[in-house]
Amino acid sequence: MLDLITLINIDDSAGDRLQCRRRAAPALDARAVADSTLPTRAAMPSSSPYRRRPSGCYLLAVPAAVWHALVAAQSPAPAPPAQRVEIRADPGSERRADVAGRQVVGRADLLRHGDTQLADALQRVPGITVERRGQAVELKLSALGDGRTLVLLNGEPLPRGVPLDSIALDSLERVEIINGASVETAQAIAGTINLVTRRPTALATRDFRLSLASEWGLPQASATLNLGDAVGAATWGLGLTLSSDRRRWPATDVLARRDVGTGSETQRTRTDKREYDHSDAISLNPRLSWKRGDETGGQWQLSTDHSLRLAQANGGVADRRTPLRGPPPAQQTSDMALNYQRLFWRWRVQAQHQATDSAKTEARANITYARRDQQARALGYDFDQRLVQDTAVDGLAVDESLVLNLNHQRPLGETHRLSLGAEWEQARRKEDRVQTEQDLPGGLPPDNLDERFDARVQRHAFYLQDEWAPDDRTAMQLGVRMERLETDSRGNVFDTVRQTHSLVGPVLRASWRPGSGRGTVKLGLSRGFKLPAPRDVMPRRYVPIAVSPTSPAQSGNPDLQPERAWSLDASWQDKVAAFGGDMVLSASLRRIDDVMLDRLIAQPAVLNAPWLLQRVNAGRAWSTGLTLELRGQLEHTALAGAPLRWTASGSLARSRLSDVTGPDPALPGQAPWQLKIGLTQALPRGWTAQLGLEARGASKADLPTDRRIENLSRHGLDASLGWQPRRGQTWRLSVAQLAASDDVTLRTVGVTEAGGAAVYTAREAWHRDTVWRFGLDSTF
Structure with missing residues (x-):
């Protein structure tokens, strides 16, 4: 009698799909089980790290077993053959229901390919572009970079000075993506990528992950342990990650100079560059939550979570130059050793009623709180192997922030819900x-510096939003955000x-389902801005x-103003029965005022930095995306009952600068x-195979002061x-960057020197190698 439900299998390859098998149910057919209401918590992937407490399928066993006993006592019947019942959640339903079209990438999808770096997992998400230049990593929406995509950590801007790889991928529960600004976050022109960390759960958690990888023949290893459980009204969780990575980023840079008058090339130099890093890190993520009811029937919840990461690294940069034409450069070899210690600590407490x-x-x-202690020493040798540069730098950078938020939401009648914060x-x-x-001897005059910088930002914001549902097919959001920033x-x-x-940013969003039932249409209008980064304001070289x-020196500009932008976003989403899935078509239009770009300044009297790049506000820019x-x-017939699951996305993007001349005045990159x-294909005996492809086209951008940047496909x-x-x-077992092309950037600059007009060109190619990774995820 108790063999009514003997197996619960959650198929990881099917995403949010729950499979319940039963062997004997004379009076309860498959349709009855399929029509039963199951809690959404049951829809977890097979690799879920949780030890399950009674879930929906187990709860079905109790009434079903009683019914089975009553029927069996009256008229026993032979057991039917084993059946499989699938209850599948629509992966696009949450996105359709959200007025802003919020895209959610769950934990199972983030960890599905065995990645340990956040950027590697997000590279597969439609709409996100991951840009890499050596150790630097940037996330883009609508292919808009340079800080126009705001990265949040639990709804707060990711603190400055905290690199993206400091966020342990295993510590995340999900990633939320919204195009355009919102009343909660106006500092986003392209949109926001919100990293939501794991919360304590009432389900007992005992799991670990182990990853071993190799790139350029160098080893990388990480191990993660997750624990959690409930104690009375409280739940707790603890995540611990240990990592040790050895990495290398090789590149080749070819610099050439050509006289405009004669058209002849007067100089060509090849530089073989190698950035390298050996870092050891430990990350700790404790979390605690407590709930209790009050005398009115409401509920209080108090939660806190912390992140602590310590990293010790030894790395550097090695350059080897080969003159191919013209006079040799001042240095043949340059070696910079870089040692640093990083500390990142985050404390968050939340009370909710x-x-x-x-x-x-x-x-x-x-x-x-983020702290970076860094010591560097650079040695340069000329072509006679004489030491011509010996520079030692001792640096300390500290980023601190305190953010307080208060939000209240209240229904106003049956069709309105007011939010203010x-x-x-x-x-x-x-x-x-x-x-x-x-x-x-033979070197430049020594440049001894003792510099101190202190940048402070104070921000006050107030927002109000009305969520209105005029009928069961229409939903609207009408809001405004008022923000004031003071920088020192x-x-x-x-x-x-x-x-x-000061900025007043209205946000208007609407969602509508036509009476014909053909999908959901969304439209949004918002105003946002982008603040300059501290290094863009501080006049440090x-x-x-x-x-x-x-390759000029760089310096900040204290007079730099924020970018301000109007954003118009539209989308249409519908289920498509032809291929058993759904489709999303989205478009965007941005008008960016006071766009921040770089200008080149010639200062031949400064021997150490004859060319200087500085940020300026360069008028207006337009950007579109589809x-x-x-x-x-x-x-297919090859594997009955195991369909090939696929995703595909394609995007187009264009931009134009109003105050820049040239054939392609556009935003760079x-x-x-x-x-x-x-x-994704499920195979027999518990095997699953996955394949992913990414490709992007070449971009061209003409910029102020006769500069041009191209990125090859x-x-x-x-x-x-x-x-x-x-x-x-x-x-x-996974392999990444298989048959991957190099990341190549072409830079062209027209200048006027003492000898007349000249054009400099540089071809920088960052080489990519295949990454092999072996991993194990297991509960215990």
């Missing part, structure tokens, strides 16, 4: 830098600069080893098209093979 009338009040505080932020970045150079930049090498900025018009996302499955394809292939010998355990 849910009333019986659905009113909700939430208050939270977020404190972050306030935010206050105090952020500070302090940087001390001491540079000591030796006076060597000071130091011992420049005069104090104080600025005040960043001087490369070999200064040229294509994206098509498809998801479905293909039934915006790929004109991008294609992503993913295939690129592509890459990923594949993985997983095996699940038992429930809760997955072995995985």
Whole structure:
């Protein structure tokens, strides 16, 4: 009698799909089980790290067993053959229901390919572009980079000074993506990528992940342990990650100079560059939540979570130059050793009250602290192997922030819901830098520096929003955000600069389902802005080893103003029965005022930095984007009952600068098209195969002061093979960047020198190698 339901199998390859098998149910057929209401918590992937407490299928066993006993006592019947009943959640339903078209990438999808770096997992998500230049990583929406895509951590901007790889992928529960600004976050022109960390759960958690990888023949290893459980009204969780990575980023840079008058090439130099890093890190993520009811029937919840990461690294940069034409450069070899220690700590506490009338009040505080101690030494040798540069730099950078939020939501009748909130932020970045150079024969005059910088930002914001549902097919959001920012930049090498900025950002969004039932249409209008980064404001010089018009020194501009933008976003989403999936078509239009770009300044009297690049506000820019996302499955006879599941996305993007001349005045680094394809096939005996392809087109951008940047097209292939010998355990072998192209950037600059007009060109190619990874995910 108790064999009514003997197996619950959750198929990982099917995404949010629950499979219940039963062997004997004379009076309860498959349709009855399929029509039963199951809690959404049951829809978890097979690799879920949770030890299940009674779920929906187990709860069905109790009444079903009683019914089975009653029927069997009266008229026993032979058991029917084993049957499989599938209850599948629509993966696009949440996105259709959200007025803003919020795209959610769950934990199972983030970990599906065995990645350990956040950027690697997000590279497969439609609409997100991951840009890499050596160790630097940037996330883009609508292919708009340079800080126009805001990365959030639990709804708060990711603290400055915290690199993306500091966020452990295993610590995340999901990633939320919204195009355009919102009343909660106006500092986003292209949109927001919100990283939501794991919360304590009432389900007992005991799992670990192990990953071993190799790139360029160098080993990488990480191990993660997750624990959690419930104790009375409280739930707790603890995540621990240990990692040790050895990485290399090789590149080749070819610099050429050509006289405009004669058309002849007077100089060509090849530089073989190698960035390298050996880092060891430990990350700790404790979390705690507590709930209790009140006398009115409402519920209080108090939660807190922390992140602590310590990293120790030894790395550097090695350059080898080969003159191919013209006079040799000043240095043949340059070696910079870089040692640093990083500390990142985040503390977050949240109190929430849910009333019986659905009113909700939430208050939270977020404190972050990031510290980087860095010591560097650069040695340069000329072609006679004489030491011509010996520079030592001791730097300390500290980022601190405190953010307070208060939000209240209350229904107004049956069709309106009012949200109002306030935010206050105090952020500070302090940087001390001491540079000591030796006076060597044949070298440049020593540039000894003792610089101190202190940038402070105080932000006040208030927002109000009405969510209105006129009927069961229409939903609207009408809101406004008022924000005021006060910046104070000071130091011992420049005069104090104080600025005040105010912004009123309306947000209008609407969602409508036509009476014909053909999909859901969404439309949004918002106004947002982008603040300058501290290094863009502080007039500190960043001087490369070999200064040229294509590789100039850089300095901040204290007079830099924020970018302000109007954004118009539209989308249409519908289920497509032809391939058993859904389709999303989205479009965007941005008008960016006071766009921040770089200008080149010639200063021949400054021997250490004859060319300087500085940020300026360069008028207006327009940007458009179009994206098509498809998801479905293909039934085939090779594997009955195991369809090939596929995703595909394609996007187009264009931009134009109003105040820049040239054939292609555009925002730099915006790929004109991008294609992503993913295939997943479940195989017999617990095996699963996955394949992914990404490709993007070449971009061209003419910029102020006769500069031009081109990014060549690129592509890459990923594949993985997983095996699940038992429930809760997955072995995985994956390969990334298979047959991947190099990341190539072409820079062209026209200048006027003492010898007349000249054109400098540089071809920088970052080489990519295949990454092999072996991993194990298991519960215990």
